[in-house]
Amino acid sequence: MPREKFDFLIDRMPTPAGEMIVVADAEGNLRVIDWTDHEDRMKLLLDRQYGRGNWSLTPARDPGGLSSAMRRYFKGDRAAIDKLPVKTAGTPFQRSVWKALRTIKCGTTISYAELARRIGRPRAVRAVGLANGQNPVGVVVPCHRVIGSNGSLTGYGGGLPRKKWLLEHEGVKT
Amino acid sequence: MPREKFDFLIDRMPTPAGEMIVVADAEGNLRVIDWTDHEDRMKLLLDRQYGRGNWSLTPARDPGGLSSAMRRYFKGDRAAIDKLPVKTAGTPFQRSVWKALRTIKCGTTISYAELARRIGRPRAVRAVGLANGQNPVGVVVPCHRVIGSNGSLTGYGGGLPRKKWLLEHEGVKT
DNA sequence: CCGGCGCTCGCGGTTTTCGGACATCAATGG
């Protein structure tokens, strides 16, 4: 059921872990962030969240100052992403998962089971993993800080090597 | 996929054909209108169009002057509904049907097949009937002016007697 | 012969239903 159209701003920027795509709305909220080499998956997510053909991306430079903030994060200012304004669509369940993600402190990790407990659905472990994978705002909403109960990295939409890179960048020893 | 919340204003008013419910948004656009004795169906429509739990109704008196306009219509000023601002959700197909409905002149009727032709989908006859039934803004968006090819009244969400009443009120001889 | 009635079927958009996939985890057994 289409509502209204969404016109977003898109920027690209290099990082030590590969080029990233930054998508923001006119109000300066971060809407989507992903790796250039996963652009197809990103478009699929946009289709699902806003409706097929209901969104468009207009190139822009450093929209909302978000690209700059990301640059600072990758340069070493790891708190630069903590307060960034983020706005997402998604089902109530997904949003509650993503909200809980932002409370995981930099440099720490938790398990999918623990995350499920924190949102009050202790048995929705697998569903939490699924919602994690649908997170449109990687890095900033730190889905990479969730790992398996046995300490293994399990999965990551951008590829496991990047998950490892991010965690080490944040001071977690793997 | 819930987006944002919709808060509407609701009013009730008597008419010669039974009590009506008038729902408007803060800008004075008519969003929904229905008969009190079909309130359940109306809520179902709201759920479908705006998402379950994504809308709320706050009582108000004559929001946007819409109730007054309706009163004038029922009193005999049949042109009172012609220019009222109407806003709806719905799929592209439904919206095209509803848009075409407003071009049917008061006092005349057309068939579902003719309506289908007018929106450029001559064979989507049944789909047009379905969209007609989902029209959230009865009377003002005059779905009652569409009848079967053989002249029978076929159907009406508010009950066939009301369809008959409205048509006669508009000067159609049945 | 003609008109009217009722049945059947095709039609097309939307809604609902259903099956399976999945970034898990704990409990087993080798």
Place this chain on the structure above:
DNA sequence: CCATTGATGTCCGAAAACCGCGAGCGCCGG
């Protein structure tokens, strides 16, 4: 210690059902 297996919750996509119709056909009675 590793591999296997069930229990589990959510969501997506395909498929089926649903209908505010209409045309075509056969049947029947004037």
